[in-house]
Amino acid sequence: MTAGLPGLLQIGAFAPEIQAQIDAEFARVHLDDFARDPSAAASIRAIITRSNLAVPAALIERLPALEIIATNGVGHDLIPLDVAARRGIVVTNTPNVLNAAVAELCVGTLLSLLRRLPQADRFVREGRWRSDNFALSTSLAGKQVGIVGMGRIGKDIARRLETFGVLLAYHGRTDQQLAWRYEPELLRLARDVDVLIVVAPGGPDTEHLIDAAVLRELGPQGCLVNVARGSLVDQQALLAALEQGGIAGAALDVFDGEPEIDERFFALDNVMLTPHIGSATRETRAAMAQLTLDNLRSWFRSGRGLTVVE
Ligand code: 8YV
Numbered sequence: 001m002t003a004g005l006p007g008l009l010q011i012g013a014f015a016p017e018i019q020a021q022i023d024a025e026f027a028r029v030h031l032d033d034f035a036r037d038p039s040a041a042a043s044i045r046a047i048i049t050r051s052n053l054a055v056p057a058a059l060i061e062r063l064p065a066l067e068i069i070a071t072n073g074v075g076h077d078l079i080p081l082d083v084a085a086r087r088g089i090v091v092t093n094t095p096n097v098l099n100a101a102v103a104e105l106c107v108g109t110l111l112s113l114l115r116r117l118p119q120a121d122r123f124v125r126e127g128r129w130r131s132d133n134f135a136l137s138t139s140l141a142g143k144q145v146g147i148v149g150m151g152r153i154g155k156d157i158a159r160r161l162e163t164f165g166v167l168l169a170y171h172g173r174t175d176q177q178l179a180w181r182y183e184p185e186l187l188r189l190a191r192d193v194d195v196l197i198v199v200a201p202g203g204p205d206t207e208h209l210i211d212a213a214v215l216r217e218l219g220p221q222g223c224l225v226n227v228a229r230g231s232l233v234d235q236q237a238l239l240a241a242l243e244q245g246g247i248a249g250a251a252l253d254v255f256d257g258e259p260e261i262d263e264r265f266f267a268l269d270n271v272m273l274t275p276h277i278g279s280a281t282r283e284t285r286a287a288m289a290q291l292t293l294d295n296l297r298s299w300f301r302s303g304r305g306l307t308v309v310e
Pocket of ligand 1: 050051072073075098276278279
């Protein structure tokens with residue numbers, strides 16, 4: 001560890017150009033090395049991590065000098081905020097810089113699901129067009145779409161979907177007095193719509209928010225889209241609904257136990273599966289990593305984070 005630079009514990013990997021900045025500006029030790037040799041524990045003042053990786057409470061307790069946890073991602077459901085707050089440790093994330101990318105993936109996978117684009121691509125590649133017509137699919141235009149979680153990303157999704165001629169409504173903790181209809185009852189929203197989009201934060205408060213009852217209300221013509229966290233959906237109820245025609249289909253970017261997801265999904269033709277790539281564009285990941293670093297720089301320069309999780 002380089003003397004004089006702030007001690008930093010790194011969890012996960014970062015792109016070479018970001019890693020170079022980390023190594024130039026911080027006395028960095030990677031979690032794997034720290035697990036073998038925790039001698040640096042007393043000098044660790046910051047953690048840099050990624051939103052899909054856990055920061056165990058036990059690890060925080062072993063770092064007496066820890067001041068800040070900077071996560072590369074908007075989600076912070078794998079960081080024990082209560083433990084951090086008790087210790088006066090600041091937690092920062094990367095809001096806003098990924099809104100467009102996640103919204104694009106949401107719209108893209110929804111269109112792929114409704115128009116059966118992966119199946120159409122396979123139909124052509126397998127030479128079946130020579131002798132057959134691809135079955136008609138269904139339009140997005142005119143559909144009733146419900147958004148669960150009208151935060152920054154939810155609003156970006158709504159603005160994009162408006163241009164497709166859908167009717168929008170949303171559910172969340174509060175009526176934000178927006179142009180779109182607010183539905184306080186999640187079951188009623190599920191009953192009213194053709195497509196239900198899940199884009200609320202993960203964590204204990206939203207665990208299995210989308211359960212068997214909600215899927216029943218969504219019904220045999222309804223489709224589910226999840227670009228938030230697997231934990232928001234009761235995955236066993238979802239698999240049963242998909243297998244038994246309880247709902248028409250689902251576009252899923254997040255799952256329980258990623259990346260070891262339930263192989264029952266693989267056999268289903270009415271699902272669009274993506275490997276948690278909501279924010280996975282070069283531009284977005286570069287902006288996320290830069291904001292993560294800038295949060296650390298601002299903290300050690302001014303004692304303030306730029307995008308602090310409240
Ligand atoms: C991950 C995400 O952070 O921002 C989030 O909450 O889930 C993603 O952007 C990213 O996959 C981890 O690097």
